Amino acid sequence: MNLAQALLSALKSHGAKEIFGIPGDFILPFFKAMEESAILPFYTLSHEPGVAFAADAAGRENTSLGVVAVTYGAGAFNVLNAATGAYAEKSPLVIISGGPGIAESKQGFLLHHQAKTLDSQLKIFREITCDQVVLNDPKTAHVEIARVLRSCKEHSRPVYIEIPRDLTFAECKEVKMLPSSPINPAAVNACADEILGCLHRAKNPFVVAGVEIRRFNLEDKLSLLARKLGIPVATTFMARGLLIEEQDPLAGTYMGLAGKPQVSNAVESSDALLLLGVIFSDTNFGVSQSRINMSKCIVAADRQVKLAYHNYADIPLESLIDALLDKVEQIEVPVISKPCNPEGNLVSDNSKIEPHDIAKGINDLFDKYGKMKIACDVGDCLFTTLSVQPTSLTAPAYYAGMGFGVPAGMGIQATTGKRPLILVGDGAFQMTGWELGNCNRYGWDPLVIVFNNCSWEMLRTFQPQSNFNDLDDWHFAEIAYTLGGNGYRVNTRAELSAALEKAYHTRGRFQLVEVMMDREAISPTLNRFIHAIKRSGNR
Ligand code: TPW
Ligand code: MG
Numbered sequence: 001m002n003l004a005q006a007l008l009s010a011l012k013s014h015g016a017k018e019i020f021g022i023p024g025d026f027i028l029p030f031f032k033a034m035e036e037s038a039i040l041p042f043y044t045l046s047h048e049p050g051v052a053f054a055a056d057a058a059g060r061e062n063t064s065l066g067v068v069a070v071t072y073g074a075g076a077f078n079v080l081n082a083a084t085g086a087y088a089e090k091s092p093l094v095i096i097s098g099g100p101g102i103a104e105s106k107q108g109f110l111l112h113h114q115a116k117t118l119d120s121q122l123k124i125f126r127e128i129t130c131d132q133v134v135l136n137d138p139k140t141a142h143v144e145i146a147r148v149l150r151s152c153k154e155h156s157r158p159v160y161i162e163i164p165r166d167l168t169f170a171e172c173k174e175v176k177m178l179p180s181s182p183i184n185p186a187a188v189n190a191c192a193d194e195i196l197g198c199l200h201r202a203k204n205p206f207v208v209a210g211v212e213i214r215r216f217n218l219e220d221k222l223s224l225l226a227r228k229l230g231i232p233v234a235t236t237f238m239a240r241g242l243l244i245e246e247q248d249p250l251a252g253t254y255m256g257l258a259g260k261p262q263v264s265n266a267v268e269s270s271d272a273l274l275l276l277g278v279i280f281s282d283t284n285f286g287v288s289q290s291r292i293n294m295s296k297c298i299v300a301a302d303r304q305v306k307l308a309y310h311n312y313a314d315i316p317l318e319s320l321i322d323a324l325l326d327k328v329e330q331i332e333v334p335v336i337s338k339p340c341n342p343e344g345n346l347v348s349d350n351s352k353i354e355p356h357d358i359a360k361g362i363n364d365l366f367d368k369y370g371k372m373k374i375a376c377d378v379g380d381c382l383f384t385t386l387s388v389q390p391t392s393l394t395a396p397a398y399y400a401g402m403g404f405g406v407p408a409g410m411g412i413q414a415t416t417g418k419r420p421l422i423l424v425g426d427g428a429f430q431m432t433g434w435e436l437g438n439c440n441r442y443g444w445d446p447l448v449i450v451f452n453n454c455s456w457e458m459l460r461t462f463q464p465q466s467n468f469n470d471l472d473d474w475h476f477a478e479i480a481y482t483l484g485g486n487g488y489r490v491n492t493r494a495e496l497s498a499a500l501e502k503a504y505h506t507r508g509r510f511q512l513v514e515v516m517m518d519r520e521a522i523s524p525t526l527n528r529f530i531h532a533i534k535r536s537g538n539r
Contacts, residue, residue, distance in 0.1 A: 003141055003163065003172040004033030010142075010175035011094065012040055014149045015064030017415050019043075019096075020051035024071020026098030026113070029168035031069070042069070043414055043442060045407060048078030050435040053404045054411030056086045056093050057375060057394050061412050063217040065152060069096040072162075073113025076121055080128070085399040086158045087128040089238065090215050090279070093158040094149070095125065101166030102136060122162060130157035138170035150178045154316070155303075156215040183314050191305050191312045192323035195274065195298055198307065199229065202272030207233040208254055210284070211398075212277025212301060212317050214242055221321050222276065223248045228328040231274075234263050236284040239277075240385065241374075241393030253386060254284075256291050257532030258525065268292060275299045277317050281398045343387050348497040353515055355380050355523035357493050358449060359387035361500050362421065366391065369504060372421040372447070375412055377405030379425035379458050381451045383526035403431035406448065410435060413444040419507075426452040426471060433476065439510045440484040447503050448485075448512045450476050455519045461530045470519075477514040485510035 001009070011019070019042040023031045034042050045051045052068045059066020066086075070076050076097040086093040100111050105118055115121060119134075126132055131151035133144040145161070152159040199205045213222050219242055226233045232251040235242050243250040252263035267273065268291050278284060278301055285292065298307040300320055305312040346360035366372065366389055376382050376395035379402070385393055394412060396404045406429065409422035424433065429450050439445065452473070460469040477487030486509055488499035496515060503511035522530075 001172060001174060002033070002169040003135060003138055004030050004168045005037055005039065006142055006172040006175050007096070007135075007145055007161070007163070008034065008037055008039040010145050010149060011065060011067055013175070013177060014153065015062065016040060016067045016094070017062055017064065018058065019067040019069050020045065020055040020058070020411065020414075021069035022048055022051055022071070022075060024075045024098065024113075026072035026100065026165050027069060027075070027096075027163075028098070029165055030096065030098060030163055033168060034069070040067075045410070045435050045438050047432070047435070048075050049082050049403055050407040050432055052079040052082030052093070053407035053432070054414065056082060056091045057404075057408035057411035058415040059092050060214070060394050061373075061415055063215060065092050065094050065149070066411070067094045067096065071098050071113070072100065073115060073121065076125070077115070080124065081401060083125070083158050084128045085396050085401040085404070088399040089396060090156045090211055091158070092152045092156045092215070094152055095129065095158055095160050097121065097160070097162045099134060099162040099164045102164050103166055105164070122160065125160040128158065129160040130155040132160040134162040134164070135167060136164050138167055138172045142173040142175045145175045146178045149175075150181070154181060156212065183316060183319055187312055188315055188319045188323050191315055192320060192327055194307065195305075195324065196327055198272045198298060199231065199274065202270070204266075204270045205229070205231045205272040205274065206267055206270035207231050207274045207276060208267060208278055209233050209235045209239050209242055209276050210278030210301065211236070211238045214239060216277070216316075216318050218277075218318055218321055219243060221318075221325060225321055225325050225328065228325070232266070234267055236278050238279055238281070238284050238397040240397070241391060244390040244392070250390065255386075255525070255529070256285055257535065258529035264291075271296050273297045275301070276321070277301050279398050283398055283400070346493060346497050348494045350492045350494060352521070353490065353493055353496050353517050354521045355384045355451060355517065355526075356387055357496060358451065358515055359384050359523070361496050362388050364497070365500055365504055373412055373416070373418060374421045374423060375405050375409035376422070377424040377428040378402045379428055379451065380523050380526050381405070381423035381425050381449075383529060384451070384523045385423065386525040387523065402428040406432050407435050409446045409448070410439065410444055413446055414442065420446050422446050422448040424448065424450055425457070426450060426454060426474065426476070427456045429476060430471070430474065434483070436480075436485060436510050436512070437483040443508075444510065445508055446510050448510060450512060450514045451517065452476065452514050453517045453519050453521065457519060457522065458526065460519065461522060461526065462533070475514075477512060480510070480512040483510075485512055487512045487514060489514045489516065491516045
């Protein structure tokens with residue numbers, strides 16, 4: 001077998017379902033191998049940020065590897081921002097870049113796409129990946145690939161693999177999957193005992209679930225653990241979309257000052273707060289971390305557990321939850337009544353539309369026809385999802401990189417075969433909405449809702465006195481046709497409701513509902529978020 005085949009087979013055996021990429025001369029041989037071997041399906045889009053976002057979302061969706069393949073320099077540097085988002089949000093993205101061949105590297109003159117030195121690219125990616133390899137020795141490549149892919153899965157962070165182009169077809173051994181990194185069961189056991197001691201002594205124990213629960217596929221185990229312990233769970237903003245099944249003891253989404261007060265109070269008044277797999281960020285912790293008493297927290301994340309005044313190292317979240325599950329016998333079922341459609345139905349009248357109406361329209365659609373997976377961008381559309389009934393949600397809620405939503409939705413449809421709902425603002429749509437033109441080639445038909453306020457509205461809320469946040473009206477619904485989809489431009493709540501129905505029932509082409517809204521019409525959650533930020537004095 002050759003190096004490309006060894007890598008492709010290893011990606012597949014480690015869980016990758018497909019590859020997203022854009023070719024260039026340094027990666028052309030690898031693309032040839034992808035096409036001819038047909039080991040994994042691959043999809044091309046128009047711009048590298050698009051393929052990287054799609055691959056990232058596919059990996060998040062599958063709780064497995066997302067894979068993006070690009071050319072050296074111009075291609076790889078276009079992936080950098082998406083890869084950084086994947087690093088920050090703990091997404092297992094494998095970045096494959098073609099690289100200069102061994103022979104041409106020795107010629108001594110600059111190669112096209114070269115930044116500074118030939119390994120500048122490797123050095124830059126080292127900062128935002130958890131493991132890296134340049135496969136410049138075919139004799140050891142199988143060992144290096146195994147190590148890097150294991151790192152990707154165990155840390156759930158991006159990794160970087162560069163293939164010198166003249167080695168793509170070099171003879172290479174098959175990649176054998178490595179066993180998990182060793183851990184010390186006695187340490188896990190002691191840690192679980194200590195945590196249970198804290199929880200049992202507490203009057204108001206509470207659990208906050210973070211994104212690692214999703215990344216390591218621990219949702220069912222956490223749900224069972226919480227039910228056994230009789231402790232309710234809130235998710236962070238980043239982990240919204242977890243624990244959405246009927247039996248799950250979900251209390252809501254914790255967003256501190258920006259969130260619903262009953263959830264914030266429950267979390268902030270807890271005397272034993274178990275934070276599982278959370279990212280400690282301003283968005284997840286409702287702007288101000290000081291509302292949480294850290295001396296009462298048990299934090300399990302990044303393979304460590306911190307509690308009181310000490311740390312346990314090398315404790316993978318799954319091992320910890322398994323140990324806790326083993327130790328808790330009794331099943332107590334906490335009573336958490338889930339309100340049914342708390343936001344109310346969309347009123348179909350001639351009033352202007354506000355973001356909250358879109359949430360209501362989506363809830364109505366879900367009630368009638370079942371839930372859809374949501375891919376969401378940054379901006380008020382993301383805050384609006386807090387009013388949409390819990391469903392699978394993929395969004396850059398922490399790193400907040402705009403342009404994620406549309407390609408992420410396409411990646412989700414590619415990997416699941418299920419039609420997603422994409423929520424995106426006009427500003428973000430201007431960045432990557434164009435990628436929708438690739439849907440027809442692959443038979444994808446996402447339902448896209450563009451929140452068009454002709455504005456970078458979220459920024460205006462921070463700084464209302466400036467004019468540069470005004471955007472033009474691009475008439476996205478019209479553009480939809482030239483890109484191979486259908487478009488609906490709606491101005492009233494009645495039109496919104498009708499367009500959502502029509503779009504839902506039209507399959508085979510992407511459907512774009514362009515919702516026209518006034519500037520300054522923002523969602524209740526964004527409103528609370530902005531007030532919280534202003535009160536915290538951070539802006
Ligand atoms: C890649 C900064 C955060 S929110 C925002 C910007 C420019 C405006 C979003 O406008 P949109 O949504 O999509 O119309 P809305 O609801 O606010 O009107 N560049 C990148 N990412 C981020 N987050 C920014 C800039 C930003
Ligand atoms: Mg906007």
